[in-house]
Amino acid sequence: MRFNSSSGAPPRWRKALTVAGAVALAIGAVTYTGSSASAYADVQVVTDAKxxxxxxxxxxQNHLVGKDLAAQARSADGTPKKWLLVWAGDENIADTAVKDVKNLPGSLGGGLGKVKNALPGPDFLAVIDATQGSPxxxxxxxxxxVGPLVENEPHHMQYVWxxxxxxxxxxxxxxxxxxxDVSALPQLKLKGISLPTQTLGGSVPDAYWVLKDGTAYGTYMGGPVVPGPYAYQDGSTQIGNxxxxxxxxxxxxxQNAQxxxxxxxxxxxxxxxxxCDNLPQLGKPSCANPHGVQAREDLNTLVTSDYAEPRNIILDPVKQPSPYLRRPTIRTWDISDRxxxxxxxxxxxxxxxxANPADPLHSESRAxxxxxxxxxxxxxxxxxxTMQGGAIFYTPDITAKDPHWIEVFDDGTAGKPIYSQNDSNGASSNGGWLQTSPDDRFLYHAVQGRQKGALGPDDPGTTGGVYVLDIxxxxxxxxxxxxxxxxxxxxxxxxQGGGGDLPxxxxxxPINPGVPGAGPHWGAYDNFxxxxxxxxxxxxxPQHIAVSNYFVARSGLDGDHKVNLLNLAPDGKxxxxxxxxxxFTGQVGINFNRKSWPHGDFGNAKPHSELFVVADQNVK
Structure with a gap:
C-alpha cells in the first residue's frame, strides 16, 4: 500500500507543548499519524505501508528534497551517488531531563520550554549524500x-551492507x-516490522548480522517481555525478570523482519x-544480555557479547545499583543449523x-x-x-570448545595518540564500535572518552575519537x-602497549578535542x-569511516548529535x-541538532548508527 502527498496520506500531526498532552502520551500508546510542514522547498512525500x-x-514516509528524483541519484557529471544512512530518534523532554537530574542541586527551571518540541515526534532514517566531490x-x-510508533529510541542496524x-x-x-528496502535510494520502502508480541522471549533489540541468504540474527539484550517462565522453541524454559x-x-x-x-x-x-547481578534477583543468576553480534558462516560460529542488564542503566543514570549489572561475558554459538x-x-x-577491587565497575573485564x-x-x-573496562580482548579460535580470551590492548595506550592532553588511563573510556577491516589488517575502534568526574571529583576526563590498530x-x-x-x-x-605480536x-x-566524553559511540566503514x-x-x-556522537540520552551519556566522516589512508592513518x-551551519560534521528537517520543524534528533549504502543498480 502506498501513499503520496496528494492522495491518501496519513493525517498531519504536530507536537503540542502542553503538560496535559505530555501526560496523555505517558499514559497511552505513543504513536503519531503523519507529517508536519517543512522549511525545505520542493519536498516530495511518498509513503510505503505494511x-x-x-x-x-x-x-x-519518505520526504525527498527536490523535484527530480532521477537527478538526485547522480551527480552533475553522471557519477552515481553513494549514500550514508543514519538511524536517528527525535529528541524530547524525557531525553533532556536526565542532564538536569545529574546536575542537581540546581534549578529545573525552563520546564517544557527548554525543548522547543518537547513531546515525541517521528523517528527516521536520514539519507545523506556521501559522494565525495558531489555538490x-x-x-x-x-x-x-517511521510510524505510527514514536519513542522507538533508534539504536543499531547491521555492521556493514x-x-x-x-x-x-x-x-x-x-x-x-x-x-x-534500500534498493532504489534515495527512496526507501518498508519490507516489514517485528513487534514485541512476536519476540516474547526477549526485549530491547540491539544489533544485527546479515547472513548470506539475506536473513539476519538480532540480539535482544533484555529478558522475556513478561516476568516468569518462558518456553523457547528448542524445548528449554528460562525464568526471566x-x-x-x-x-x-x-x-x-x-528478510521482512518476520x-x-x-x-x-x-x-x-x-x-x-x-x-552476575540481576534486579530483581533471579533464582539462576544470568549475565545473558547479548549486545554485539557477528558470525563466521564458513566456521559455523556466531559470537555475541554481553553488555548489561539494560533497564538499570536507564532507571538510575546517576548512580548504578551494582557494578555487576555490567557483564564480563562472551558467548559462542554453533550455527550449523542456521x-x-x-x-x-x-x-x-x-x-x-x-583492576581495583574497590572499583569493580572499571576493571578491564566490565561491560x-x-x-x-x-x-x-x-x-x-x-x-x-569493554565499555567501562576500556580494554580490547582477543581469542585466536572461536571454534574451540572453550575459547581462551586474553587482553591485547588497553584504551589508555591510545589516549595520547588521540589527544595529547589525555591521560593514559583506559578505565571508563566508553568504547563502542569495534570492527576489523575486510582484509584483517586493521582494527577500528570508536571511543566516546571518559566523562569528567567518572573516576573521582578531580578526574578531568578524556577526549574521545577514533583509533586504528595494526593487528x-x-x-x-x-x-x-x-x-x-x-x-x-x-x-x-x-x-604503552604489550609488545610482541600485540596490536x-x-x-x-580526536572528535571534539578538549571536550571530555564527547566522542563517537558508533561507526561504519565505507566498503564501496x-x-x-x-x-x-x-x-x-575501506577509504572512509563514518561515526556518530550519541549513545542513549537517558543513560546520562548523550553526545553532541553530530555525524562525522573520516578519511582512511592505506597505512591506517x-x-x-x-x-x-x-x-546550515557550515561547520565540519552533520549536526542533527537543528530546527528543520525535510519532514518538518521537529527540532533536535539523536543519530545512533549509520551505514554506507548504494542503490542496487549502481553496484557490481
Whole structure:
C-alpha cells in the first residue's frame, strides 16, 4: 500500500507543548499519524505501508528534497551517488531531563520550554549524500520517518551492507525491528516490522548480522517481555525478570523482519553468581544480555557479547545499583543449523593490571559491548571490547570448545595518540564500535572518552575519537593463545602497549578535542569504491569511516548529535574529513541538532548508527 502527498496520506500531526498532552502520551500508546510542514522547498512525500501482525498499518514516509528524483541519484557529471544512512530518534523532554537530574542541586527551571518540541515526534532514517566531490556532499536529501510508533529510541542496524541486503534497524525502547528496502535510494520502502508480541522471549533489540541468504540474527539484550517462565522453541524454559531485564535471546529474522526462531542466550545452570547481578534477583543468576553480534558462516560460529542488564542503566543514570549489572561475558554459538543457533560456550573475560577491587565497575573485564570477527579463511579469531573496562580482548579460535580470551590492548595506550592532553588511563573510556577491516589488517575502534568526574571529583576526563590498530602480527600468530607473544600484564604495558605480536596504534583522530566524553559511540566503514566502469564495487581496503556522537540520552551519556566522516589512508592513518560539512551551519560534521528537517520543524534528533549504502543498480 502506498501513499503520496496528494492522495491518501496519513493525517498531519504536530507536537503540542502542553503538560496535559505530555501526560496523555505517558499514559497511552505513543504513536503519531503523519507529517508536519517543512522549511525545505520542493519536498516530495511518498509513503510505503505494511500490515503488521497486530493487523495495523505501519509505514515509512519518505520526504525527498527536490523535484527530480532521477537527478538526485547522480551527480552533475553522471557519477552515481553513494549514500550514508543514519538511524536517528527525535529528541524530547524525557531525553533532556536526565542532564538536569545529574546536575542537581540546581534549578529545573525552563520546564517544557527548554525543548522547543518537547513531546515525541517521528523517528527516521536520514539519507545523506556521501559522494565525495558531489555538490550536495553532506546534505540530507531524504528523511524517511517511521510510524505510527514514536519513542522507538533508534539504536543499531547491521555492521556493514552488501548489495541486495535488507536493512534491519532496531527500536531499543519499542522492542521492534524494522526491515527496509534500500534498493532504489534515495527512496526507501518498508519490507516489514517485528513487534514485541512476536519476540516474547526477549526485549530491547540491539544489533544485527546479515547472513548470506539475506536473513539476519538480532540480539535482544533484555529478558522475556513478561516476568516468569518462558518456553523457547528448542524445548528449554528460562525464568526471566521482565522487560529489559534478563536473560536475553538471539532472534533469527527473515528478510521482512518476520521471526523464524527465538533462541535463549542463557545456560541451563545459570552464570557466576559473584559476577552476575540481576534486579530483581533471579533464582539462576544470568549475565545473558547479548549486545554485539557477528558470525563466521564458513566456521559455523556466531559470537555475541554481553553488555548489561539494560533497564538499570536507564532507571538510575546517576548512580548504578551494582557494578555487576555490567557483564564480563562472551558467548559462542554453533550455527550449523542456521535457524537454531545452539549456545556452545560462555567465556569470562579476566581483569587486568588496572583492576581495583574497590572499583569493580572499571576493571578491564566490565561491560563487553562489542565483538568483531576476523574475515579471511586462514583466520579463526575474534576481538571484543569493554565499555567501562576500556580494554580490547582477543581469542585466536572461536571454534574451540572453550575459547581462551586474553587482553591485547588497553584504551589508555591510545589516549595520547588521540589527544595529547589525555591521560593514559583506559578505565571508563566508553568504547563502542569495534570492527576489523575486510582484509584483517586493521582494527577500528570508536571511543566516546571518559566523562569528567567518572573516576573521582578531580578526574578531568578524556577526549574521545577514533583509533586504528595494526593487528597483522596478532592474527598471524596462530590458533593458540600460547603462541601469541606479548601480554598486557603491567600498568606500564596498559599505558604503552604489550609488545610482541600485540596490536599497535597506527592512526588516530580526536572528535571534539578538549571536550571530555564527547566522542563517537558508533561507526561504519565505507566498503564501496567507484570503478572505471562507472559502477561501485566492494573493496577490501575501506577509504572512509563514518561515526556518530550519541549513545542513549537517558543513560546520562548523550553526545553532541553530530555525524562525522573520516578519511582512511592505506597505512591506517585516519583524519576527519574537513569537507563533510553541515548544510546550515557550515561547520565540519552533520549536526542533527537543528530546527528543520525535510519532514518538518521537529527540532533536535539523536543519530545512533549509520551505514554506507548504494542503490542496487549502481553496484557490481
Amino acid at each position: 500490515t503488521a501482525s497486530d493487523g495495523k498499518q505501519y509505514w515509512v 550536495t556532499y553532506g546534505k540530507v536529501v531524504n528523511t524517511a520517518t 552488501h548489495k541486495g541486503d535488507t536493512i534491519y534497524a532496531g527500536a531499543l525502547f519499542a522492542a521492534a525491528t524494522y526491515a527496509f 521482565g522487560f529489559a531485564g534478563s536473560p536475553g535471546e538471539v532472534v533469527h529474522f527473515d 521471526v523464524l526462531s527465538q533462541n535463549p542466550a542463557a545456560t541451563p545452570q545459570g552464570d557466576n553468581a559473584k559476577l 535457524n537454531h543457533p545452539k549456545l556452545k560456550a560462555v567465556s569470562y573475560l579476566q581483569d587486568g593490571p588496572r 563487553v559491548m562489542e565483538t568483531t570477527v576476523t574475515n579471511l579463511p586462514g583466520h579463526k579469531g575474534a576481538f571484543a571490547e 597483522q602480527k596478532l592474527v598471524a600468530a596462530g590458533d593458540k593463545v600460547e603462541d601469541i607473544k606479548g601480554r598486557v600484564d603491567t600498568l606500564e604495558k596498559a599505558q 599497535t596504534v597506527v592512526g588516530s583522530a 569504491v567507484l570503478g572505471q566502469d562507472g559502477f561501485y564495487h566492494e573493496t577490501q581496503q 585516519v583524519a576527519v574529513d574537513q569537507n563533510f560539512r553541515d548544510e
